[in-house]
Amino acid sequence: MRLSEVYAADALAVSIEIFPPKTPAGDAALRGHLQQLCRHNPAFISCTFGAGGSTRDRTLQWCRIIRSELQRTAVAHLTCVGSTREQLIELLDEADAAGVRNIMALRGDAPRGQDRFQAVAGGFAHASELVELIRERHPDWGIGVAGYPEKHPEAPSLEADLNHLKGKVDAGADAVVTQLFFRNDVFLSFRDRCAKLGIDVPIVPGIMPITDPARIQRITAMCGSSFPEDLARRFDAVGDDRKAQFEIGIEHALRQCEQLKAAGVPGIHFYALNRSDACHRILTALGT
Template sequence: MKLTSAYQSADCTISFELFPPKTTAGLDKLCQNVDRLTDFGPKFMTCTYGAGGSSQGMTLDVLRQVKSRTNLPVASHLTCVGATVPQLCDFLQQATDAGVDYIVALRGDPPQGSDRFVQTEGGLQYANELVELIRERFNHFGILVAGYPEVHQEAPDAQTDLTNLKRKVDAGADVVVTQLFYDNADFYRFRDDCDRAGITVPIVPGILPVTNFAQAKRIATMCKSAIPASLEDAFAKCQNADQEFEIGVEHARRQTIDLMENGVPGIHYYVLNKTEAAERLLQGLSFAV
């Protein structure tokens, strides 16, 4: 299935993001969770890999398993970090041989302890260059790229960030999937800005059902995503983990319903290889089939 066709329905399409487990037992558990997530009718699943390119092999193993068990299209993340152009092409060939359908093309984060990305000698500096490489040499892949409703942490301003996003789309990206956010108003503003900038590909919100206050704070800090005061207050009043779970799931469910009512083409869920929160927040909702 072509990536763009996943978003041609009048209804909302969903997809899930996984990450490669570190053990065989972890892979077995992930496969069980994938089976449960499939019950909600996702159109595809994606898989990340570790910082600096680590666990790429396991990423392809996960995607082979997912495709075998579900017959769904699958997408692999790919970043410019620590890789030359020949190494990027080698991975893209491995992904082709593994039956991967789509690539999530990213520049990648700076190394831990640094706030600046350093281009690898013989490698690429920007995500739009990676999109161009894929289009030129591996054009059979559908391509997803990242968008940032609250502005990428390295961008000097929102307009520069938007210009960079349009550069990725103009290079050949099919779909924009956003960084996580906790306030839908940030997404709607971003979507309007994309429209004014002439970005016409689907803009798909990314949602993380956070069920732990400490985790929420940590992830928000890393991603430069603001936690609404009302949500922070609700978490602060919790007396146990069960209450935190309920609050996080309910917030993500409200986000989901509001996004669907406001006509998003799809929603991409960062499920952290778990199913409990996703199952609870998606229960009873109707998505594209």
């Protein structure tokens, strides 16, 4: 199924994002978690592309597992980091050979040790160029792109960032999947601004259930998403009680999902962090 079809259906399209584990034990555990989550009939499972292309082969290996073992639509993430146009074409050919027909097209971040992203000679500076390349070579593939309700950390303003997002959609993206956020008003205002700019593809919220507040604060610092003070206070109040932290995280994410569903989102993309417990609880409560 292509991304354009995924979001054309009436039902809420749930999707799960994973990253390739580093060890065989991690692979085995992830298989188990995904089998559990497949009971909720995810519209697709996407696999990230490691920083600097570090998981290049593993991303496609996991896309093959998603397709053949789990019988689900696989979406391969692909970034421009460290690759020339020709190398990106090779990667697309490999994705084609693996039966992948949907790509999450990203610029990627600067490799460790560099403070700003720099395109390699003969490579791309912006995700929009990757979208153009994919559209040119594979006109019928599904293409997702990243959107930032709280703006991309490098963008001078949300307005500038939204104009660049429009550039990615005009280049041929089928859907925008957002960076994680914890306040729905931020997403809903972003969605309104996208509509005003004529961004007319599905805008899909990205939700990360919090199971470990210490880890989440590191992640939000990296991706520029704000962490609500009232939520931080609730976590502080339970100290190191892991079970209580988990329950607070689930409750918050579930409330977000219920409100987003009521607000008519076409789907919800879960940053599942290779686990199933939190998403399983949320999806069960959502009735999906």
